Amino acid sequence: MAVFSADKIHEIGRVLKAAEVEKQADKYYLKVADAASRRSLSLEIYPDTTLGGDKGAMVVVYTPTAHLQLHHVSGFVTSEELGEVTFVGEAGGRLSGLVVERVAACSLYANVNREVISGDFTKLGVEVMLSGVALSLAEELVEKPKKK
Numbered sequence: 001m002a003v004f005s006a007d008k009i010h011e012i013g014r015v016l017k018a019a020e021v022e023k024q025a026d027k028y029y030l031k032v033a034d035a036a037s038r039r040s041l042s043l044e045i046y047p048d049t050t051l052g053g054d055k056g057a058m059v060v061v062y063t064p065t066a067h068l069q070l071h072h073v074s075g076f077v078t079s080e081e082l083g084e085v086t087f088v089g090e091a092g093g094r095l096s097g098l099v100v101e102r103v104a105a106c107s108l109y110a111n112v113n114r115e116v117i118s119g120d121f122t123k124l125g126v127e128v129m130l131s132g133v134a135l136s137l138a139e140e141l142v143e144k145p146k147k148k
Contacts, residue, residue: 039104
């Protein structure tokens with residue numbers, strides 16, 4: 001089942017209050033702008049693109065100072081309350097997440113041990129806790145490890 005459908009793209013655009021949502025050849029383009037902070041970013045969502053020897057979903061964020069990509073996106077969670085969308089990919093028991101905010105900000109968390117998102121945050125250092133809290137919204141998207 002595809003991660004991104006046209007309806008899901010429009011849900012993402014609605015949550016981010018995107019100024020533009022446009023279907024282009026092999027991707028969707030969303031423009032997110034925040035007048036108060038004078039920030040903007042472009043979000044490109046490729047529902048099914050070639051990623052090396054295989055195909056998968058990819059999300060790309062362009063800002064005036066950064067270019068971020070998350071390959072093999074396996075799911076996403078929207079939060080109307082927080083005004084953000086968290087895109088997640090998992091490989092080898094580690095999670096990577098790209099959080100895009102309505103205020104045209106974004107954060108990347110890469111290669112996070114999956115235990116961090118479901119563990120006791122109070123036992124983590126502040127710098128690690130932040131990634132756990134940010135990615136915990138997506139906990140329902142990742143497969144539970146198999147018991148041995």
